[in-house]
Every structure is written in C-alpha cells, then in structure tokens.
Amino acid sequence: MESSLVRSFPSPSVLSTGRKNWRGDDFTKFCFPAQVSQSRERDILGAYNTRSHVTNIKEKLALTRRRNNEWIVNAASGQPLKSGPGGYNSGRIWDSVKTAADAFYRFSRPHTVIGTALSIISVSLLAVQKLSDISPLFFTGLLEAVVAALFMNIYIVGLNQISDIDIDKVNKPYLPLASGEYTVGTGVMIVTSFSIMSFWLGWIVGSWPLFWALFISFLLGTAYSINLPMLRWKRSAVVAAMCILAVRAVIVQMAFFLHMQTHVYKRPPVFSRPLIFATAFMSFFSVVIALFKDIPDIDGDKIFGIRSFTVRLGQERVFWTCITLLEVAYGVAILVGSVSSCLWSKVLTVLGHALLGSLLWSRAKSVDLKSKAAITSFYMFIWKLFYAEYLLIPLVR
Template structure:
C-alpha cells in the first residue's frame, strides 16, 4: 500500500520577517510545530517545512528555529517519527525562499498493515464461516462414502475408492468463495457503519482511522467480485447461488439506500443473519459438496440431504436469531444516536439478554432430546448418547456464563457475545456426528 500524504498550508499574517517581525514568525512556527506534534495521532509523522521569508534576511527566522531541536524532548514527538528530534527540527528550519511566506505541515498516514486487514475481516465471523463450511462439507462426504459402501454391499461389488482428492478440491473451492464473501459482507457493514462504530466499536480499522472508507469499500467490492468468480468457476449452481444470496442479504443489511439498510428493522436484521447462517450455509454448501462428489464418482443422481442437515438448519435458525439479538446488546449507545432501532434499543438490554439466553437454553435442551431419542434402538446409539450429552454440557456452559453477566456492562456483554460464538463453533464440530 502507498502511504497517503496530505499537506495543510498555514499562512503567515501580512508582513515580512525583517527584524523584530521575525520573532513573531518564529513564535508562530514554534506554536504550530508543538501543536501538531502533541495533538495529532501518535502513529503519524509530522514535519514542519518550507518556511521562508519575503526577503533575503529570512535566515534570521530560520536561525530562531534551531533551538527547537534542544527544547523538544523525546515525548514531544510522536512515536514512529523517523529520524531524531534534531533531524526533524533541522528539517523544520531548512525551508527555502519563495515569493509567498507559508508554513506547511505534511502528514503521512500509517500504511495499512496486515493486522488492520485481519481486524477488518472480523476474525470471529471468519472462523465461524470456515468451521461451518468444513463441517457441512464433511457431512456430505460421509454421506457419499456411506452411500457408496451401501451400493457396493447391495450389488456384491468391490468397495469403491474414497474420493479424497475430489473432496479436497470441493472443500477448497467452497472455502475460498465463502471466506471472500464473508470479508465483503462484514467490510461493507463497516463502511456504512463507520460513524456508529466510532461510538460502539472504536477499535475497528475504519473507525480508528487505520483504513480509509474508500479503501474499505474497495476491499469489500473486490472480495465480493472474486467470491462470485470463484463460485462460478467451481461449476455447481448451488455454490454460486449460495454466495450470491449471502452477498445480497449482507449488502441489504448494511447499505444505506432506499428499501435497504435492513438492520434498522429487528425482524429483517434477524432474517438476514439466519438466512445466511442457518439456511444458505447448511443447504447450499451441502449440495455443492454432494453434487461435486457425485460427479467425481460418475453417479447420475445425488442423494438427498440426511436428517442431520435439517437438524442443523433448525438448530442454527434459533442460534442465529440469538446471535442477532446478542450482537446489538453492547451497541445501544451508537445505534440509538444514529436512529437504528434494534430490539435492544426498543425493548431494553436486560429483557433482550434474558430472551436470547432462554432461547439458546431451550434450543440445547430440545437438540439433546431429539438426538437421544433418535438414537434409541439404532446402531449409532453410543455416538448419539455422547452427542446428546455434549449438547447438555454446552447448555450448562451457557447458563453458568449468563448468570455472571451484568446486562448494563458493555465489557461483560461483549465477552458473553464472543462466548456465544464459541458455542456456535462447537456445534459445527458436533454436527457430523449427529445420526438421526
């Protein structure tokens, strides 16, 4: 990335630096230098330069700036300023003569770092997307292998080879497209929420000024285009439809255009989130993996999704609604100020928090019951019992953490929200072991 350089011109009042006037000019430059060194972003570099006087005795003014090198301590200069204090002060005094007296302050913004780009991608959503795509694809792979083994047994044929390489290629294409789409969705949200994020999430790169809005928009659009291209190249209509629908819902959630900006409406906001996380991810990526493996094996038909996929759709629908509610809990200050009437703004944080926790606890209890009952009398009873107990344990973790949360404490709510995402990851680790 190329550093962006902006120059602000501070004009001297009418007059020249002859004689006594040079003292006033020197004081003005000293004040300007100190103001910019102490008042601006510590990660920027400040340089006072290009000062000159209207006449030949301008060396008098420059000579008066020499003591800046001695008068400024290390703490007066921002961190990251190249060179020593003496070099910066010397550069400040080394301006050349010109027809118009001026003091120019040149500000060089920090270069965009990999850390800023990583935080721009919202890592917790990146992990959620990656784990969910791997889990659903693995479920399709296990279903394919089981169906192939059943056919071989039924027709007394040799056991088919396990399609490891086709599965790896299928998984890679899905991951690349999904992760790029994820960056595009969370990126465009930060572009249109930059003013809100300066209140709610000042640590984000756009809100903190580490990236410009134009850069964020360019990265988001580029990721969306490449994601669609990768999905198209993969060759399955389901992957292209999944990526396209996810991008459409993500942009509708954030973009401030007529009939869009759905995040203002709690129902539409929740629909966007569970539409992607619960429906598009489960069905779309399963079908992509299943169709790709069937093509690689020369199958004329694709087996229908197993009951575990529909279990994932139902579970993640409830979970996604809870995530949609929890994510707005610490953001009430900025949302209320900018007219975003989330459920937390309308109904209050405590009530929404309790409702979200109750919804998740009921979901875990119902999931554990369904898995256990479905395993009774089946060959996979031990696996189902362990999976059901795992859901009980995750529900207990949720309950114990929720008891310690003060809904009015932003820090506690944010930590709870990130814990909910960890439970989200854990569910996808369990999903391939759900036999219904």
C-alpha cells in the same frame, strides 16, 4: 610511473576549491605553456586523469570502510542494522507489515470468518457416507467452497463497516474505518476486490449450489447494510434477524451441502436427518446472534436511530430471551440425540449438548449487564458455542 611534473600538481579536490572552480581551459593554460608539444600535453593529462581516478576510488573505499564499521558497531550494540543515514531499516518495514496485517485482521471480523469456515467444513462432512469419500476430491471441493465463502464474508462485513462508520466510532472505535486507519476509498477497494474474487471463483468452479449461495449472500448482505432507499434492512430488527437467519442457518446448511452432494460426489440431492437437524438448530442460533449482537451496541444504535430489539425492549430482557432460546435448542438437540439408533452418536450428541447447555447457563448467571466489556465478552463466548456446535453436527446420525 608519474612524472615529477604531475606529482607536483595539486590534488583534484584542491583544484575544485577556492573562490571559483577550475575549468578545463584554465587548467590547460596554467599547466601547458606554448613550448609543450601536443603529444606531451596528452601524456600529462592522461597521467593526471589516472591520478584523479585513483583518488576517487580511494575516497569511495574509505567511505565503504566507514559504513562497514558503522554496520558492525550497530550489530554488536543491538541497534537496528542500517547502511547509513536514511538507509534501509528492516525493522520499520516489518512493523509496517504487522500494522497492516493487524488492521486487515480487525476489518475482516475474524469471529465471523472462523464461523463461516467451520460451518462449511461441518456441513460438508454431512455429505460423507463412507470412509472412501474422504479423498482428494472431497478436499478440493471443500477448499473451493471455503475460499469463495470467506471472500464473500469479507465483502459483507466490510460493507457493513463502510455503512456504519459513524456508529462504529461510538460502538466499535477499534475498527480500521472508525479509527481512521483505513480511508473510505481503501474500504471500498477491499470489499469490491473480494466480492469480484468470490464470484470469479464460484463461476470457474462450475457448481450452481455454490454460485447461488454466494449470490444470495451478496444480495442479502448488501440489502442489510447499504444506506439506499428501501434498503439498509438492519434498521428493522425483524428483517435484520431474518437476513442473518437466512444466510447462517439456511444458505450455509443447504447450499454447501448440495455443493458437496451434487457437484463433488455427483449424487442426487437429498435432505437427510442430520441436515434437517443442523438447519433447525442453527436457525435458533442465528436468531440469538442477530439479537445479541445489538446488546453491547445500544448506545450507538440509540444515537443513530437503529430500532433494534435491545433499544426497544432493554438489554436485560433481550439477554435472557437469547439465553432461553439457546437452552431450548440444546434441549431439543439432546432429545434428537437420545433417539438415535447409533450408540456412539447417541452418547456424544447427548453429552456434548448437555455440557454446552450447562456452560451457557453457568456463564450467563455471572454476567454484569451494566458492563459493556462483560457483555461483549459474553457475545464472543456465544460465538465459541457456535463453533462448538459445528463440531457436534457431523456426529448426528
């Protein structure tokens, strides 16, 4: 029990207030006259320190109770949960995560990501000859190809945005670099990281068709966008179209088919009728995408001297040229399907391509070519037709 002398002392908080703080020497001189023994002095100081410790604990417990009460009130009122002023706010963290994910989603150009993934899956299915080929080995080889190709896809579209920041401020101000959400340094870091990961994965897989597909895509994608002497091929409409055709129509079809055929299944390379059809049809489609993508971007291209076909020939003329090319491709696909010896393949390919051709023509007639929003929406519709075609290609037999 504390002595009456200790109980009469002021509390630690009182001793620390006033015109100057109490020091240890002042405290000892005031409390211990000369006649108090050293042993008695130690007992009193010990009791005082104990009281100070208890006082501090009580203050901390009171603070904890106040914070807990605040937490309960906030929870009951639906306010964000926090532990006090400046405390942790899970809502803000979640908002930051969503904002970062949305910016990367736009930076990766999701319509190209979806197109790349679907094309590789579709072409890989052309290598399947019997039901037993659909095995864990197939899915492993498919996953290796898709992931490596998507990494390279992000490098290509990201490099294009880094090279086109000023143009995109006019044509696509919602992109992260054009809007200022990403700095140039952030963009460079992303594209560098994804290109390294793509090559690393292609190398450790050990598939030469896959590695060469990545390497050629890297070269063409770099030459297409980067602003260096003898490069930036997108300034030439013909060369730009040839780059897109080479990647989307030839490399994707041939290289990824050979990856499955030779690396996964260990079979000799062959160029089957469905593979030749897929390459020819997607050549038409790739030219259309290369031409059509510039139609809504005519304003920025004119300002920065990009001599696209749209700038040279006008939006309406290029628009209907694209529609004609696609309708011819659908007509050829119907003919190919009609001569198939497989009944289910004949029915599905003829009806499927006839339906897609009809939808294209019906939608094209209603497009307002004076509206950039309408043209952009139709461009996204063409990408949907692109996706749909890759669902039909495996049915061609």
